[in-house]
Amino acid sequence: MPQQSTKSHLDLAVAPKRPEDCAVVIFGASGDLTGRKLLPALYRLFATGATPERFYICGAARSGMSQEEFRAKMRQAVENKGSDMTAWDDFAVRLHYQPVVYDQAESCRALAARLDQLDQEHGVGGNRIFELAIPPALYQTVAATLAQAGLAGEERGWRRLVVEKPFGRDLASSRELNQAIGRGFNEHQVFRIDHYLAKETVQNIMMFRFANAIFEPLWNRGYIEQVSILAAETLGVEHRAGYYEQAGVLRDMFQNHMMQLLALVAAEPPSLFEADRVRDERTKIFRSLRPFPTEDLYDYLVLAQYEAGEIDGQPAPAYRAEPGVAPSSLAPTFATMKVFVDNWRWQGVPFYLTSGKRLTEKLTRIVIHFREVPHSLFRRVLGEDIQTNRLVLDIQPKEEISLYFQAKQPGAQVALRTVRLHFSYQDQAAQQGVEAYEKALADAMLGDQMLFWRQDGVELCWAFLDPVLEACESCGDRADRLHRYRAGSWGPRDAAKLWPGHPYNYPVG
Ligand code: BG6
Numbered sequence: 001m002p003q004q005s006t007k008s009h010l011d012l013a014v015a016p017k018r019p020e021d022c023a024v025v026i027f028g029a030s031g032d033l034t035g036r037k038l039l040p041a042l043y044r045l046f047a048t049g050a051t052p053e054r055f056y057i058c059g060a061a062r063s064g065m066s067q068e069e070f071r072a073k074m075r076q077a078v079e080n081k082g083s084d085m086t087a088w089d090d091f092a093v094r095l096h097y098q099p100v101v102y103d104q105a106e107s108c109r110a111l112a113a114r115l116d117q118l119d120q121e122h123g124v125g126g127n128r129i130f131e132l133a134i135p136p137a138l139y140q141t142v143a144a145t146l147a148q149a150g151l152a153g154e155e156r157g158w159r160r161l162v163v164e165k166p167f168g169r170d171l172a173s174s175r176e177l178n179q180a181i182g183r184g185f186n187e188h189q190v191f192r193i194d195h196y197l198a199k200e201t202v203q204n205i206m207m208f209r210f211a212n213a214i215f216e217p218l219w220n221r222g223y224i225e226q227v228s229i230l231a232a233e234t235l236g237v238e239h240r241a242g243y244y245e246q247a248g249v250l251r252d253m254f255q256n257h258m259m260q261l262l263a264l265v266a267a268e269p270p271s272l273f274e275a276d277r278v279r280d281e282r283t284k285i286f287r288s289l290r291p292f293p294t295e296d297l298y299d300y301l302v303l304a305q306y307e308a309g310e311i312d313g314q315p316a317p318a319y320r321a322e323p324g325v326a327p328s329s330l331a332p333t334f335a336t337m338k339v340f341v342d343n344w345r346w347q348g349v350p351f352y353l354t355s356g357k358r359l360t361e362k363l364t365r366i367v368i369h370f371r372e373v374p375h376s377l378f379r380r381v382l383g384e385d386i387q388t389n390r391l392v393l394d395i396q397p398k399e400e401i402s403l404y405f406q407a408k409q410p411g412a413q414v415a416l417r418t419v420r421l422h423f424s425y426q427d428q429a430a431q432q433g434v435e436a437y438e439k440a441l442a443d444a445m446l447g448d449q450m451l452f453w454r455q456d457g458v459e460l461c462w463a464f465l466d467p468v469l470e471a472c473e474s475c476g477d478r479a480d481r482l483h484r485y486r487a488g489s490w491g492p493r494d495a496a497k498l499w500p501g502h503p504y505n506y507p508v509g
Helices: 032-047 067-080 085-092 105-122 136-148 171-182 202-208 242-266 276-289 293-299 435-444 455-474 493-498
Strands: 022-027 055-061 095-099 128-132 159-163 192-195 224-232 301-307 309-311 314-316 334-340 350-356 365-371 391-396 400-408 416-424 482-485
Touching: 022 032, 022 105, 022 192, 022 435, 032 055, 032 085, 032 435, 055 493, 067 085, 067 095, 095 105, 095 314, 105 301, 128 136, 128 309, 128 435, 136 159, 159 435, 171 435, 171 455, 192 309, 192 455, 202 242, 202 365, 224 242, 224 400, 242 276, 242 334, 242 350, 242 455, 276 455, 293 301, 301 493, 314 493, 334 400, 334 493
Parallel strands: 022 055, 022 128, 055 095, 128 159, 159 192, 224 350, 301 482
Antiparallel strands: 224 365, 301 334, 309 314, 334 350, 365 391, 391 400, 400 416
């Protein structure tokens, strides 16, 4: 019998490994993503001792910029995050910059020579990460020039390519992209980021399910009535209209983040917490998705776009009035989708997936709605209705787990009330979580692909979504099918008709 342990999970955890010495080469180093996410994450990893003993960063972009200018720009970016700058000087000497022309092998060869020289300077033996923080239209070009310049081969150290979403805009283009990348890089070298997977509370879904004996026996169609997954944002399209107009919410959030959340809730336990076994189980869920009933599309799907409204007391413009958006745009900014997983465990259990921009609040939440009690012995005194149990996994901004159950209302009268058993990550103040990009970059340095997409998963999710996109985008009454909602609301009323757990039906607690 297992011994009782008073040790915390931290005592039991395996000490984090330090990655092997390597260089991180960022394509698109003068761009938004580098300043907003990548550099602050790398700096924090460095400041907390999570980078390799010997490592450096080489920014590469089209802009002509000196090393000093690059360092100053990056310092600003890191400062903007409110970081403690004590380690900056030490970090800054590891920052370099090389201008490149993305489609010229010659230019990439000059980069290769510079990297060889920097390897020597920093005592790094040839291991390299290439991070593509560039517009997706350039992924193929850069992957090809890297291969032509001999930068993809692993003869001298490992080479890893980190790719941001979107991985294509449909099945055909994702395959084409994969083939282009595959000319230089093998699957074990490709790290397709889904920053949702790298969120601490998302990772916790697996721990919660498989490190506790009491939930898993209930985690199936016998006890679960429905599952809902909500990713609500208050932000609008911001400055990304060029991309979003083409993508809409289904490509932007559903093909990737929502599918991964669904897979984590629904997957079978892998035999070991190891990258490919975990990814195999997630992939099996994608393979089990019931083909979407496109003939009755709108019985299972609600699409909508935001109108002008107000968020946090501030006026918010309509989507169509956002900069760069066509005045007659039909791009959906909100969707609720009812999905089924056709396997033994989940047969008949609906998964309601909802995501939208410009909603009331920022909230990513998974709710497991359990079934009703099979027989209510309280029906004479309380009527038939007893609130069902709910397990709420709050992913962000609050990081919490709550279990709702019924208890007796104190007092002489027989009455029930819903009470909440609650765990909050914030209460564990001493243990600061890592930000998603830190986790993703640290794992890429360690070569751990668990939290990254594998190509088979990407393709299965596109194969699921393609017919939906085609049906929505080609249907004659597309404009009439697109509902409207006020910015700052919880979305269109019709979503609440489709999804019983919608905040209009179940106020957000
Ligand atoms: C991105 C989408 O992948 O995720 C954005 O492209 C969205 O449109 C973002 O805003 C949401 O991420 P998070 O971490 O803020 O929930």
